[in-house]
Amino acid sequence: MEFDLSAYAPFQAEVEAWCRSQHQNGFFPPHRAGRSRAEATAEKRRVQRELGERGWLCGGWPVEFGGGGWSKVKQAVFNEVAAYRGIPGTGRDNVGVSTVGPTLMIYGSPAQQVEFLPRIARGEIIWSQGYSEPNAGSDLAALETRAVAAGDFFLITGTKVWNHSQDVDYIFLLARTDPAAPKHRGITQFILPRHTPGVTVRPILDAYGDERWTLLILEEVRLPRTLVVGEVNRGWYQAATSLDFERSQMAYVGAARRTLETLIQLARTHQRGGQPLAADPVVRARLGELAVQLEGARWLSYRVAFLQDQGQVGTPEFSRAASLSKVWACETQQRLQRLGVELVGPLGLLSAGSPWAVLDGWLDEEYWGAPGTTLAGGTSEIQRNIIAQRGFGLPRA
Template sequence: MSTSIPFIQNVETDAMASAAEQTRPADMGDDFRQEAREWIAANFPASLRGTDNAMSAIEGPGDETPDQRKWREAMGGKGWGVPTWPKEYGGGGLDRAQARIVQEELARVGAYNPIGGMGVMMFGPTLLEYGTEEQKREHIPGIVRGEVRWCQGYSEPGAGSDLASLQTFAEDKGDHYLVNGQKTWTSGGQWADKCFALVRTDKTQKHAGISFLLIDMDAEGVETKPIRLISGQSPFCETFFTNVRVPKENLVGHEGQGWTIGTRLLQHERSSLSGGSGSASRMNAGNSVPSIAKKYRGIDADGRLSDADLRTRIIKHEMDQRAFALTLRRAALEAKGNAGPSAATSIMKNVGARITQDRAELNIEIMGMQGLGWEGEGFSEEELTQTRTWLWGKAVSIYGGSSEIQNNVIAKRILGMLDHQ
């Protein structure tokens, strides 16, 4: 999707890139760049130039146009949607230098990456690390090709920030589990094919009683009810499980390992969200703040915004945003081997949330009354979009782990501060 940090998601979240990446001679890099450029030119439909990745959006899949389908199938078949994922599961099998070249060449012609969603952002990297060989071969190819949508079954009505209090129970029935319970804030659950969920398999232990289970969303006993948000959209839903049969082979890791696996997955999620990928990129859509300010506030004889205070705040925001983008890229380029995202993603997530909300607040302030419209002929489409973007942005510091939760992670795991009774 459109973002101020083009295609950073794939650089940051491809946790399984080879640790043995070699420094390539310049001519080898040039050869691969030419190959990538020619392949993109031959496969990317010109009609899609500058458009978004519908697969990454959580508003629902919609109907693919023939060109959108052609592009998704081409990138999915090539494996370049997840360029550094292992080739044996359909990924690109590229090293990081080659992946950067692919991203640069896509950006050069205004092409989006058609492979996205929670399968790419969170579940895929986690399964590559914890899944069995059979699970990888069953689930990774569908993610690579953009054919299977995944949703996340974590939060419950009584277990949000205190996720370990979850009560959705998976009862051992021999060759399968029988799942009963409820999840909430299931992003895209009403459109998803499958769900990766944290469930309780042992009621006598809190963290050690949690397991990581894969559930088909079309299984008998699964029901979803969309939640309408203040922005007017319904990208989330409540999900109910009533006597849902789940095969034992859908358990990832072993019973009681769910908290460890689920925490690792959240690191991948925060890494993606901090980069403005996935749904968070919506906040960066549209024109730049300076261009919006010039349009609505006008300029003086020297070509500057006449409001000096506003000008200063916009400059500060632009500096913060660009410094953040460079920090993300540096962190991505310095990542080695299978280390994947660390607790430092909590810092990135908090900073990214603040910048996202600052941008929305600035745009609404700049537009004045025109930035507060909900409907009607007196407002342009851009103005109505900004209103909804501003309202949507309030959730950025909540989903993926609230800012307060991230502060706890930063204090404990980065600063080494422990709780004292």
């Protein structure tokens, strides 16, 4: 593996400079930061379009589909800066770019490719992912949403959970088209325009009190066959093979670097017993320990991008590397998110707006966001199973 990223330093500096042109301190505000959802979404749409114009939104897509043809390592460099600076609509915050586009490139009809890929690359449309259901999370193939063929249409009925469908234009959906087939073999991928009759989106309050999540209720939603992606009943396999856009965990690594730097600053300025926290050797040791873990996570993540560039996707080594980096990057970010509140005690759990909130409630938001880190995109337990089974060839339980 090539450990020298210096060739990307000018590009990194260009992205950093652009971030400073957007916000004086060079950082985009967190998801809501006291703003309404509409304001946060408006900024995301504006930023997406600007990234699209600069060729950064889909830099890692092949040139023939409107991308920049970047290597996966260059994409990982961009994702690291984007997550560190909090640029909205990048990395995990854009399933259109990371999942839908790459799937359509392989399995989409020519008409779908012409209709959707350029609009995603220009940052014109926002997608959500309607995969999980109340009874299908880790065991996603157990999904129960039904799509029944009716002439040139499918009628779709079911419930999807943990998606972000309030302000989107399209939902990328998995539904069961053959209930009699073995569970992995009767699933199909669909493109669902958000405002189709029969689609109801209900907010779910998260632990932080935010309506970031939604429940999607589908009642006999009529979708034309032209919105089936790829082959009917092959959706499970398509979903599995199209996830190789950029599999490193730079989104967690970049965000974790910002968390670590903020905690170090906090340790210098926040006082306990008349002394800065940094005077306490235990605090210094914990920050040092997490810095070591973060550096490990960073290089494990770059290794994944490197293996992708080497064409190693699908090998046991790649499965092991991808899951290792997911476990380590997410768990490191989670440990950092929790340390903030541990350092300052109960004041850390005061929300933005409280006169006593530390860092205007930033620690509180980080703390409540921590549990989701090791659930999203496949839980840590599932990643460990993959490392043992696919990575080392150990038997399934």
